[in-house]
Amino acid sequence: MTSDDVRTRIIATADDLYNARGIQSVGMDELRTAAGVSLKKLYQEFPSKSSIVMAVLERWHASWTEGLDARVRQADAPRDRLLAMFDYLAEWFGQDSFRGCGFINSFAELGAVSPDVAEYARKHKESFQVYVGHLAADAGAPSDLAPQLSILAEGAQTTAAIAGTSDAAGHARRAAEVLVDAALMRPSRRAG
Template sequence: MDTSEPRTRIVATADELYNAKGIQAVGMDELRAAAGVSLKRLYQEFPSKSSIVMAVLERRHASWTEGLDATVRQAATPRERLLAIFDYLAAWFCEDSFRGCGFINSFAELGAISPEVAEYARKHKESFQNYVGHLAREAGAPAYLAPQLSILAEGAQTTAAIAGTPDAARQARAAAEVLIDAALGVEDPDGT
């Protein structure tokens, strides 16, 4: 058995369980059983639960970054790339496993007691804001647009999780269009 395979399986299983139940609700024995590894193997791969949590957050960050960027790259214009952020959210919100942002959830659950989780969540959010800033600069938008769009995306994630519907993505996209067009000085993007 490849040494990376059990580790990968443990992280994927932990991600699913933490997403469905919350981090603190999932014990090591439940994770061990669900991942199909011995407790000894679990602790060989991860010396503590916090090391598993950090591996899950790293996995989520990579998944988010790759998925978002793949969607954005499909858009033809800088304006459409900014709006593609909300298209990515719309698709994500429709997934059966969507329970809100794993970083917001992890921070809410552990941020006060785990500086490591709090810091990683902050870095993830900063990374997203920097990405939106890059897209806004490519569109020729003023610097103030990126934080506005980032906050709009963050609010959509929280709203969709609480409401249990993907409607927030559509609403956030419509608001983003107004913000983008105002920032770019576009009076009527449809030409009507």
């Protein structure tokens, strides 16, 4: 097994454990055992728990970005692409492994004590708003639509995690339809 294979296995195992139970509750010994690697090998690949946490955050970011973009690209019209993100959320919320947004969870758990985690979570959320901003611009909507839709999506993630149902995605999508349609009807949309 190559070093890349070992690294990938450790990250995947940490991802599963952190998602299921939180980051702080998972120790290095438990991670080593679950990943099936020696403690020496674990520390060769990741010199600290924080380096594993950052690798998991990178994995979460890539998974979110790729999954969201794939779902959005399935929509033909610019308006539909703006709303497709809520369809992606509905699919994600319906997965058995859904425990809420890993970035919101990790920020809540470690943001006050880990500047790296806090900064990565901020950058992830910022990149989402930029992405939504591009979708809004492609639709001819004013720039203020992007943060509005992003807030709806963020609220839906938190609500779905707490409620344990995917209903929040549908509610957020219907609210987004109202916002999108109102934004596209505003005369100032070309100046946005």
